Amino acid sequence: MRGRTDLAIRSLIGACTARHIGIGAAVLVCVALVVSAVAAPNPAAPAKKEEGFQSAAPNAILIEAESGSILYEKNADQLVPPASLSKLMTTEVVFNQLKLGDIKPEDEFVISENAWRKGGAPSHGSTMYAAIHSRVSVNDLLHGVITDSANDACIALAEGIAGNEGAFAQLMEARAREIGLPKSTFANPTGLHDPNHLMTARELGKLARHIMQTYPEYYPIYSEREFTWNKIRQQNRNPLLAMNIGADGMKTGFTKEAGYGIVGSAVQGELRLIVVVMGLKSEKERADEAKRLLDHGFRGFEVRTLFAEGQEVGQAKVYGGLKGHVPLITPRLVRIMVPRNVNERLIARITYRGPLSVPVNQGQRVGLLRVWRGDTLATEVELQAGEAVGAGSLSQRAFDAASEMMIGLIRAGTKKIESEASARKGRT
Numbered sequence: 001m002r003g004r005t006d007l008a009i010r011s012l013i014g015a016c017t018a019r020h021i022g023i024g025a026a027v028l029v030c031v032a033l034v035v036s037a038v039a040a041p042n043p044a045a046p047a048k049k050e051e052g053f054q055s056a057a058p059n060a061i062l063i064e065a066e067s068g069s070i071l072y073e074k075n076a077d078q079l080v081p082p083a084s085l086s087k088l089m090t091t092e093v094v095f096n097q098l099k100l101g102d103i104k105p106e107d108e109f110v111i112s113e114n115a116w117r118k119g120g121a122p123s124h125g126s127t128m129y130a131a132i133h134s135r136v137s138v139n140d141l142l143h144g145v146i147t148d149s150a151n152d153a154c155i156a157l158a159e160g161i162a163g164n165e166g167a168f169a170q171l172m173e174a175r176a177r178e179i180g181l182p183k184s185t186f187a188n189p190t191g192l193h194d195p196n197h198l199m200t201a202r203e204l205g206k207l208a209r210h211i212m213q214t215y216p217e218y219y220p221i222y223s224e225r226e227f228t229w230n231k232i233r234q235q236n237r238n239p240l241l242a243m244n245i246g247a248d249g250m251k252t253g254f255t256k257e258a259g260y261g262i263v264g265s266a267v268q269g270e271l272r273l274i275v276v277v278m279g280l281k282s283e284k285e286r287a288d289e290a291k292r293l294l295d296h297g298f299r300g301f302e303v304r305t306l307f308a309e310g311q312e313v314g315q316a317k318v319y320g321g322l323k324g325h326v327p328l329i330t331p332r333l334v335r336i337m338v339p340r341n342v343n344e345r346l347i348a349r350i351t352y353r354g355p356l357s358v359p360v361n362q363g364q365r366v367g368l369l370r371v372w373r374g375d376t377l378a379t380e381v382e383l384q385a386g387e388a389v390g391a392g393s394l395s396q397r398a399f400d401a402a403s404e405m406m407i408g409l410i411r412a413g414t415k416k417i418e419s420e421a422s423a424r425k426g427r428t
Contacts, residue, residue, distance in 0.1 A: 053296050055289060058259075058279035059201040062293050064301075065209055065265065065272035067335040069379045071297045073202070079183055080278055082199040083253030084126065084149050085261050086191040088207050089172045089184070089199075091145055094138065094157055095215045096175060102161075108135040109160030111152060119151030119190060127152050129230040140229065142218070147227035148234045149252070151190045158189040165189055176203075179210050193257045201276040208250050208263050208274050222249030222265075239287035240264045245294060252286070260286040266294050273297045300339055306348070306371065307334040310386075313348075316366055318389050319355035326360050327386035328352075328367065336371055336378050347372045350383060360389040 055074050062072040097103045116132040117123065128144030130136050130152050136144075138160075144153035158168035165188050172186040181203040187194035212219050225236050240247035240262070247266040254260050261278035275293045280286045307313055307330045315325040328350060338344060352367025360366075364385045371379050 053300070055277065055293060056280070056285070057277035057289050060277045060289075060293065061201045061205045061275075062297050063205045063209060063274040064297070064303075064335075064337045065212060065274050067303075067337070067379055068206075068209060069335065069337040070373075070376055071273070071301055071337050072293065073376060076202040076205075076276075077183070077200050079185075079198040079200055081193055081197065081255060081258035082191060082204065082278070083193075083255040083258035083261060084191040085204055085251055085253040085263055085276075085278070086172075086184075086186065086197065086199055087145055087149065087154060087189070087253075088204065088211065088251050088263060089176060089186065090154050090157065090168075090189045091142060091218075092179070092207065092211055092215075093168070093171050093175050094142060094161070095211070095218050097161060098138070098218075099215070103138055105137065105139040107138050107160075109138065109141065109156045110135055111156050112159055115152045115155035115159065119153070119155045123151060125151050125192075128227070128234075129232045130156070131230060136229075143221060143224070143227045144229060146221045146251075147224055147236050148229075149237055151192070154189040176207075179207070181206060191253060191255070193255045201278055204263050204276045204278075205274050208265060208276075211250075212265070212272075219249065222251070238262070238264065239283070240266065240290060240294075243287075243291055245291060247294075254283075262286050262290050264290050264294070266298075268298050271298065271303075297337075301337040302340050303335050304338050305333065305335050306346075307369075309333045312386055313369060313383065314350045316350075316352050316385075317355040318360060319357055320391060321356075321358040321360065321389040322391070323389050326356065326366075326389050328369075328383040329386040330369065330381055331363075331384050332381070334369065334371075334379070334381050336373065338373065344373050346378075352383070356385075356389075358389055358391045360385050362386065362388045 053072065055072065058075060059078055059080055060072065060074045061070065061076040063070055098105065111120065111130040111132055111134050113132060119125065120127050120132065121129055126149040128148045128150035136156060138157070141153040141157050144150035155165060158165045162168035162171055168189050169186040172189070173184070176184045184199045184203050185196055187197040191197065223241065225241060226233055237252045238249070245266050246268045247264055249265045250263045252262045259279040259281060260283055261280065264275045266273055273294055275290050277286060277289050277293065280289060309332050310329050312327040312329050314328045316328055318324055318326050348369060348371045350367055350369055356366065362385055365382055366385050367383050369381045369383050370377060
């Protein structure tokens with residue numbers, strides 16, 4: 001059945017089933033079923049060990065940048081020390097401040113004694129060797145962070161924007177939540193080890209993708225091979241840049257507690273991939289494993305289109321409206337990466353909280369479309385209301401209220417029966 005993914009999914013849209021649990025409760029709608037003859041895995045079940053390709057990295061993820069499709073993952077949701085990989089979050093905060101106009105590239109921040117001692121030459125760590133009490137532009141500090149992994153530059157930016165490292169770490173965490181990173185926690189702008197400074201491979205991959213898409217004017221800095229400051233020239237620490245594989249970013253990291261890690265990106269043809277590996281034992285192993293994952297992605301996968309931009313993929317129930325349902329559409333093209341010459345089952349599900357209360361506005365964010373490839377959550381896409389729905393008549397609202405009350409009673413009865421059955425089972 002290979003090559004019929006689009007048809008299989010679309011043809012089943014009309015057969016969607018919905019379970020409405022009451023106003024404000026989670027609603028799950030199944031919108032797609034079989035594209036292979038293999039028995040369906042349960043997407044909610046713990047991931048089984050993937051056969052075939054396996055990464056040596058304790059934590060890893062491989063993402064197709066445009067769609068966000070997941071090609072490979074291993075312990076991708078485990079919170080671990082990120083070391084300097086978290087400097088991607090440091091630069092994201094700075095990029096956002098620049099975008100908002102709160103700071104300018106030519107603004108100058110002071111290299112304080114704290115920045116110099118903890119992150120400068122006396123620290124014997126990653127540094128741009130900025131002189132104590134000197135003033136350095138935001139633009140140069142960013143180049144220091146991205147190319148040299150400079151801790152003195154990170155601290156100077158943090159102090160210049162937020163007053164101190166702790167306050168800036170709070171900005172990092174708040175900003176992480178704003179861009180959809182719910183797990184990451186930050187204690188400093190440098191990634192130096194702290195038990196409260198943790199990230200996941202998945203959130204690092206999402207962060208890298210966000211930076212590429214949101215700040216295209218700044219992303220090219222990640223590909224610069226060297227940076228000179230204070231008459232000291234340093235090479236970019238990213239080993240992928242010299243491998244002739246289309247790599248153009250992003251960040252390496254190492255501490256004793258975190259091991260060796262890298263977030264990298266490469267482009268071949270029209271395909272861009274993002275790789276994250278963490279917890280490796282050496283610089284060589286880090287470079288080799290990142291390249292191996294990228295090679296696996298470029299050689300082993302191809303793009304399939306699931307839904308066109310603006311296509312209806314299902315419907316959501318509406319409470320008290322002129323219409324009982326509203327179409328759900330995709331605001332962009334939905335693509336997924338699938339293994340070449342392999343039949344894999346795809347399962348797509350819509351989740352939303354409902355029934356939706358009126359008024360429902362056209363274009364309103366309603367829920368998510370999640371697509372699993374086997375046991376892997378391959379992609380998730382925001383869904384929008386395809387049209388507006390206003391308030392219905394008094395009789396329509398009364399009917400919906402009665403319906404919801406009956407559903408609530410049925411649900412309560414079902415739970416009671418399940419509870420009694422569970423209790424009886426426990427006594428046997």
